[in-house]
Amino acid sequence: MENHEPVQEEEERNPKKKNELWEWLKALAIAIILAFVIRSFLFAPFVVDGTSMMPNLHDRERLIVTKLIYFFEQPTREEIIVFHATEDRDYIKRVIGVGGDKVEVRDDQLYINDKPVEEPYLAQYKEKAHAEGVPLTADFGPINVPKGELFVMGDNRRNSKDSRAIGTISLDRVVGRADVVFWPLDEFRFPNKTVK
Incomplete structure (x- = not known):
């Protein structure tokens, strides 16, 4: 069997x-x-390319960009955002003015709606520029920011291609807010927390 x-x-x-x-x-x-x-x-990863956000963000640092935040609210002044500058290139800059704002710089002082605005995140570069006898931010404006648009600038004001050159950017081009620097590990930080 x-x-x-x-x-x-x-x-x-x-x-x-x-x-x-x-x-x-x-x-x-x-x-x-x-x-x-x-x-x-x-969320999305992003690599800082260049020195336009120095001294606060450095070339080749890696960030986490929060995309979801702007489904619920709009970018606010001083936030660091990533946006589509061209079809194949994203920029990272700081929001200076929002829709309806009047933006101007006179004698290295930022004015929003005719009121002086402190920029503590620029203190290091401002001191260095003044020691060299030059302004950090050249005079411009006034510029009226249209509704649904943002006026953005890099923190390294003398070396940044931003709204002074490319104009205001529409809200629909914003990718998200730069919330976490995760690389290099010893530089781990929350870049937007320093301005709140």
Whole structure:
């Protein structure tokens, strides 16, 4: 009489293997979908390219940009944002003026709606510029920021291509807010917390 037990055991093992494979495939698919949703709608990595945000952000630093925040609120003055400057290039700059604001710089002093505004995040560069006998920010304006637009500038005012050159940017070009510097690790910080 033939013994069929090994075949039966193999048949019992195969469905378990198929089930396990199916579970792994489902988990992988869910992970891919979650990664896509997180990257598209919640957070995105960004690499600082250049020195236009010095001394507060440095070339090659890596950031996490929060995208979701601007589904619920609009950017506010002093926030550091990432936006689409061109079809294939994103910029990182600081919001100086929002829709309805009048922006002007006279004698290295920023004025919003004719009121002087302190910029503590520029103190280091301002001191250095004044020691060299030059203003950090050359006079410009007044510029009226249209509704639905932002006026942005880099913190390194003498070396930044920003709204003084490219004009105001529309809110629909904003990618998100630069919330976390995560690389290099010893520079980990929250760049927008310093202005609140």
